[in-house]
Amino acid sequence: MGKENSEKKMVSVEDRTMCEATQQMLTKARRDGVKLDLDRGYEMKPCPIGAESACCKHCYMGPCRLNPRDPYKKVGVCGATIDTIMARNFGRNVAAGSASHNDHGRHILELFRGIIDGKVKDFTIEDTLKLERVGKSLGIDVEGKEVLEVAKELCDELEKTFSNVDGEMPFTKLAPEATRELWRKDGVMPRGAMLEIMEMMSRTHIGCDQDYDNLMKQITRTALADGWGGSMVATELSDIMFGTPSPTLADVNMGVLKEDHVNIIVHGHEPAMFEGMLAAVNDSFFIEEAKAKGAKGINLVGMCCSGAEMMSRHGVPHAGNFGSTEAIIVTGAVDAMVVDIQCIKQGLAEVAKCYDTHLITTNPRAKIEGATHVEFDEIDPRKCTDEILSKAIARYGTRSMPIEIPKKIQAGVHGFSHEYIEYMLGGTFRGSYSPLNDNIINGRIRGVAGVVGCTNPKVKQDSVHVALVKELIRNDVLVLQTGCSQIALAKAGLLVPEAAPLAGPGLAEVCETVGMPPVLGLGSCVDNTRILIAASAMVKAGGLGNSIADLPVAGCAPEWMSEKALAIGHYFVASGVYTVFGVGFPTIKETKFHDLMFNGLEKKGYGKWGMASDPIEIARMMIAHIDKKRKQLGIDKARERTLVDMSDRRELAS
Ligand code: NFS
Numbered sequence: 001m002g003k004e005n006s007e008k009k010m011v012s013v014e015d016r017t018m019c020e021a022t023q024q025m026l027t028k029a030r031r032d033g034v035k036l037d038l039d040r041g042y043e044m045k046p047c048p049i050g051a052e053s054a055c056c057k058h059c060y061m062g063p064c065r066l067n068p069r070d071p072y073k074k075v076g077v078c079g080a081t082i083d084t085i086m087a088r089n090f091g092r093n094v095a096a097g098s099a100s101h102n103d104h105g106r107h108i109l110e111l112f113r114g115i116i117d118g119k120v121k122d123f124t125i126e127d128t129l130k131l132e133r134v135g136k137s138l139g140i141d142v143e144g145k146e147v148l149e150v151a152k153e154l155c156d157e158l159e160k161t162f163s164n165v166d167g168e169m170p171f172t173k174l175a176p177e178a179t180r181e182l183w184r185k186d187g188v189m190p191r192g193a194m195l196e197i198m199e200m201m202s203r204t205h206i207g208c209d210q211d212y213d214n215l216m217k218q219i220t221r222t223a224l225a226d227g228w229g230g231s232m233v234a235t236e237l238s239d240i241m242f243g244t245p246s247p248t249l250a251d252v253n254m255g256v257l258k259e260d261h262v263n264i265i266v267h268g269h270e271p272a273m274f275e276g277m278l279a280a281v282n283d284s285f286f287i288e289e290a291k292a293k294g295a296k297g298i299n300l301v302g303m304c305c306s307g308a309e310m311m312s313r314h315g316v317p318h319a320g321n322f323g324s325t326e327a328i329i330v331t332g333a334v335d336a337m338v339v340d341i342q343c344i345k346q347g348l349a350e351v352a353k354c355y356d357t358h359l360i361t362t363n364p365r366a367k368i369e370g371a372t373h374v375e376f377d378e379i380d381p382r383k384c385t386d387e388i389l390s391k392a393i394a395r396y397g398t399r400s401m402p403i404e405i406p407k408k409i410q411a412g413v414h415g416f417s418h419e420y421i422e423y424m425l426g427g428t429f430r431g432s433y434s435p436l437n438d439n440i441i442n443g444r445i446r447g448v449a450g451v452v453g454c455t456n457p458k459v460k461q462d463s464v465h466v467a468l469v470k471e472l473i474r475n476d477v478l479v480l481q482t483g484c485s486q487i488a489l490a491k492a493g494l495l496v497p498e499a500a501p502l503a504g505p506g507l508a509e510v511c512e513t514v515g516m517p518p519v520l521g522l523g524s525c526v527d528n529t530r531i532l533i534a535a536s537a538m539v540k541a542g543g544l545g546n547s548i549a550d551l552p553v554a555g556c557a558p559e560w561m562s563e564k565a566l567a568i569g570h571y572f573v574a575s576g577v578y579t580v581f582g583v584g585f586p587t588i589k590e591t592k593f594h595d596l597m598f599n600g601l602e603k604k605g606y607g608k609w610g611m612a613s614d615p616i617e618i619a620r621m622m623i624a625h626i627d628k629k630r631k632q633l634g635i636d637k638a639r640e641r642t643l644v645d646m647s648d649r650r651e652l653a654s
Contacts, residue, residue, distance in 0.1 A: 011042055013027050015460060016038045016042065016457070016460060016461065017323060017324075017460060017461035017462065017463075018461060018462045018463045018466065019323070019462050019488075020406065020408055021255065021320070021324070021327075021491075022323060022324045022327045022461060024406045025254070025327035025331060026330075028330050029326075029327065029330045032330070034330065034351060034354045034355075036326045036327055036330070036347070036351065037326050037345055037347050038461065041456070041458060042457065049065050049066070049068055051584060051586065052586065052588045053085065053086045053089045053090065053586035053587055054066040054067070054082060054085065056076050056080060056089070058088060058204065059078065061076075061077040061078060062077055064076035064077055064080070064085075066082050066085065071590060072591075078207065080210065082588065082591050082593070083212040083593040084210045084212055084215070086212070086587050086588065086591065086594070087215040087216060087593050088215065089586065090587070090593075091200050091203070091218065091219045091222070092200070092201070092204055093563045093567070093586070094200070094222050094226075094567045094570055095197050095201055095222055096563040096564075096567075097226065097562065097566050097567025098193065098200075098222050098223060098230070098567045099197050101229075101231040101234065101526060102161075102162060102193040102194075102197070102225065102226065103341075103365070104230060104234050104270065105161065105162075105193075105230030105231060105232075105233035105234040105237075105526070106162050106233075107270065108233065108238055108241075108272075109155065109158055109159065109233055109237060111237075111241065111272055111378050112151070112237050112241060113155050114378055114379070115151075116148055116152050116155055119379055120378050121379075122276065122279070122378070122381050122382075123241055123242075123275065124241070125147060125148075125240060125241060126240070126241055127240050127243055128147050130239050130240050131151060131154065131240045134236050135150050135153065135154045137174060138154070138158075138171075138173060139173070140154060140157065151240075158171075158233050160192065161192065161193060161225075161229045161230065162192055162193050162230070163192050163194060164191045164192030164195065165191060165195050166191055168180075168189050169189075169190045169193075169228055171229065171232045171233070172224070172228045174532075174533060174536055175532075176536055176539040176546060176547050176548060177546075178547035179536075179539075179548050179575060179576055182604075182605045182606070183224065187217060188217050188220040188221045188574065189221070189224075190221050190222075190224040190225035190229060191221075192225075193225040193226075193230055196218070196222045196225040197222060197225070200218050200222045212593045213596065216593075216597075220570065220606075223567050223574050224575070226567045226568070226571050227529055227568065227571030227572070227574075227575065228529075231526040231529045234526045235523075235526050235529050238271050238309065239417065242271055242275055243313050243314075244417050244420075245312035245414075245417045245420070246415055246417065247413045247414070247416060247420065248311070248312065248313075248314070248413070248415045249413055250311045250318060250412065250414050251317045251318070251409050251410065251411055252311075252318045252320075252409070252410050252412055252487060252491055253320060253406075253409050253410050253491050254319055254320060254324070254328055254331065254409075255405065255407050255408045255409030256299075256301050256317035256318070256319050257299065257319065257331060257333045257334070257405045258296070258333075258405075259333055259403050260295060260296045261290075262293075262295045262297070263299050263301070263334050264298065264334075264335060264337075264338060264388070264389075264392050265301055265302070265319055265328065265334055265336070265337045266300065266303070266306060266338045266339075267302070267337060267338070267344065268304065268305070268306045268338075268339050268340030268341055269304070269305045269306050269340060269341050269343070269525075270306060270340045270341060270363065271309050271310070272376070273340055273363075273376045273381075273384070273385075274306045276376065276381035276382070276385050277300060277338065277388070278300060278310065280385035280388075281298045281300045281389065283389075286389045286393065290393050290396065293394075293397035294396075294397070295393070295396050298393075301318065302316050302317070303318065303320055303321070303325055304321060304322055304325065305342070305343070305483055305484075305524035305525050305526070306340070307319070307487075308482070308487065308523050308524040308527075309523055309527070311414050311415075312414045312521065312523045312527075313415065315414075318490070320487060320491075321455055321461075321483075321487035322343055322454050322455045322484045322561075323457065323462070324461075325344075325345060325348060326345060326347055326348055329348070329351045329352055329354075329355050330351070330355060331403060331405050332355050332356075332401045332402060333404075334357045335357065335358065335391075335392040335393070335395040335396050335399075336360055336388055336391055336395065337352060337358070337359050338362060338388055339360070339361055339362065339368075339371075340376070341363050341365060342366075342562075342564070344361075344366065344368065348368070348371075349370035350370070352371075353370065355401065356395070356399075356400070356401065358388075358392060359371040360372050360373070360374050360388055360391070361373045361374075362376040362388075363375075374387050374388055374391075410490060410492075412490040412493070412494075412496055412517075412521070413497070413517055413521070414490070414495065414523075416480075416520040416521060416522050417523075417530060418522075418530045418531075418533045418534040418537065421520065421534060422534075422537065424514060424516060425514065433534070434542070436538065437541045437543050438543075439506075440552060440635070441544070441635050441638060442638055442639075443506060443639025443640070443642035443643060444507065444509055444510050444642055445477075445507055445510060446475060446476040446477050446504075446506070446507075446626055446630070447477050447478075447551075447552035447553055447623075447626030447629070447630070448477065448479075448480060448535075448538075448551075448553045449472050449478070449479050449480070449553065449555065449556065449622055450480045450481070450482075450528070450553070450554075450555040451468060451469050451479050451480075451481055451489075451555075451557075451558065452481060452483050452485050452486075452531075452568070453484065453485050453556075453557030453558070453560045453565050453568070454484050454557070454559055454561045454562055454565055455484050455559045455561070456559045456560065456583050458561075458584070459582070461488075461559075462491065462559075463615075464558035464559050464615045465489060465558055465559060466489060466494075468615035468616075468619055469481075469485075469489050469519055470494070470502060471615060471616055472619050472622065472623070473499075473518040474502065474504055475623050476504035476505070476506040476507040477622070478507060480520050480522055480534070481495075481519055482521070482522050482523055482524060482530075482531070483524055483528075484559075485557070485558070485559075486523075489519050489521075494518070495517050495520075495521050496517050497512075497516060497517050499517050499518055500512050500517070502518065503518040505643065506639075506642060506643060525564065525568065528568055528572075531555075531572075532548075532572075532575060535551060535553060535575070535577070538553075539551065544633060545629075545633055548575050548576030548577060549576030549577075549605060549606065549607060550633065551629060552626040552633070553577060553629075554577065554579070554580065554622035554625050554626055555578070555580070556579065556580045556581070556622060557579075557581050557582070558580075558581075558583070558615060558618060560583060565581075566586075572607060573607040573609055574601075574606055575606075575607065577607040578602075578607050578622070578625040579607060579608075579610065580609075580610035580612060580618050580621055581609070581610070582611075582612065582613050582615075585611040597609045598610065598611075610622075610625075
């Protein structure tokens with residue numbers, strides 16, 4: 001009776017996710033008596049005080065809880081005001097997010113050094129042209145030098161991203177001069193990531209920095225140390241080692257699993273392990289082993305961010321985003337799910353146990369109780385990948401439960417690196433962002449939006465991403481995407497040139513001329529730095545102001561959930577971008593700290609934060625900002641003329 005009652009109360013699967021494959025698996029999980037994150041998220045009643053960041057547990061005189069309805073009525077035991085408490089909490093969130101990306105970036109740098117030193121033999125420098133280009137952009141003299149010589153100098157230079165204790169972080173050189181001047185003037189130019197994160201943690205200790213405005217400076221510096229630091233190092237060096245993406249057709253959604261194959265999912269954030277797996281699955285020994293167990297072959301697919309990277313670089317199929325990682329195991333068809341770092345739910349262990357799937361952790365920095373640990377070592381990748389293959393093949397041979405794979409699959413074009421966008425729009429011989437700027441200036445393209453980030457079981461999976469992006473392109477805003485958001489739109493079928501008619505007349509015309517989709521997928525979350533570089537290139541191409549803050553652009557993470565997302569959001573704001581978050585935001589509206597983030601920063605020359613949960617409202621806010629910037633640039637009239645011209649021409653043609 002208890003079970004019946006709780007089933008009656010259960011919200012429909014259609015309300016939990018708009019992904020039909022995930023709906024089907026959630027239905028099956030409920031039938032099988034297995035609880036997924038999508039239901040746990042719905043049932044969890046978050047602490048309302050915590051949700052608004054009105055509590056402090058930085059010391060043991062508390063934890064102190066302030067009154068979110070009357071935030072200035074009370075202070076913490078030490079006297080901390082609501083502004084100090086919210087700033088400290090936000091600062092620690094950003095520190096954690098920045099630490100995640102910098103830790104990732106530093107390991108990529110270590111791999112790069114291993115290749116240069118000759119210790120790592122299974123990976124190589126794939127894109128020597130990009131190596132030269134990045135070296136030159138940092139002032140390294142590449143003329144007449146051997147590849148390894150340039151690589152060594154670049155490696156030493158980028159090491160400073162993490163270890164500097166003064167000066168300016170190397171990649172900040174790529175930002176427009178006016179943006180860098182602002183950072184210098186305000187004392188927020190990032191030095192070294194380890195220093196910035198350490199200082200953020202120390203300044204938020206009880207009794208240290210208790211001025212929200214001063215704390216904001218270190219928050220900004222810590223966030224910039226992510227976007228122009230570890231994340232950018234990770235993306236640029238991954239391109240150099242594994243290849244710079246260019247448009248590739250790839251299938252997305254759970255239908256990429258194959259019932260008659262050994263299915264291995266790689267889910268995480270480190271490309272090296274996934275690259276190692278890709279090399280190993282093509283080994284004829286294992287293919288024969290799989291066949292001996294009755295399988296037709298081995299099917300390697302990705303999920304979440306490393307999945308997005310492998311899809312962009314090699315066209316590896318992608319099985320789904322963050323909201324589907326537990327659900328896909330319910331198919332019963334996953335022989336092994338191999339994970340590394342970040343966004344790996346602990347709940348996977350329980351679901352994997354229920355469906356007899358191997359959950360395999362591979363990174364010493366991220367183990368899960370109940371999972372099997374098979375450590376990945378770049379110096380000897382096959383030791384790990386071969387053991388995983390043996391386990392997965394053995395599991396295929398003993399599959400005992402019914403398999404149900406949703407027949408949902410969607411092809412899309414992925415892999416728009418900032419280099420490719422430049423080439424695509426400018427042509428082979430004059431690769432440039434000028435044609436994009438021209439189309440913005442003449443009004444065909446109203447502006448550019450970055451729509452990125454996670455899915456969050458607090459909202460119907462994918463629904464805000466999809467509705468928001470559709471509304472933006474309908475209004476002639478070109479959308480750039482990364483991470484789990486890109487996967488949501490790929491599943492919805494918008495990452496194909498054939499989606500151009502969904503765009504407004506101006507954007508559709510550009511898409512049809514160039515043959516590109518109205519929504520461009522750039523890769524994983526660390527690849528958000530491609531958007532920073534593209535924005536800087538737009539400033540450099542001319543005609544749209546002097547700094548990123550002048551551009552008619554906006555960003556959004558409509559279903560965010562992680563501290564990494566907050567760090568990303570803040571480095572976009574600090575770089576000059578209006579950034580809107582959905583779901584909710586950890587501040588109280590009626591406070592000085594909130595006002596600083598949502599208004600004050602813009603007055604100082606940065607971007608600013610915005611928050612709304614309805615996709616159409618978010619789109620309206622982003623478009624209003626883009627139009628405001630167009631007006632400030634004096635190009636608002638051009639758009640009206642262009643669109644009138646086009647409709648006139650259409651009328652004449654009909
Ligand atoms: Ni980004 Fe990638 Fe996805 Fe969110 Fe997590 S996988 S790094 S944090 S959930 S977009």
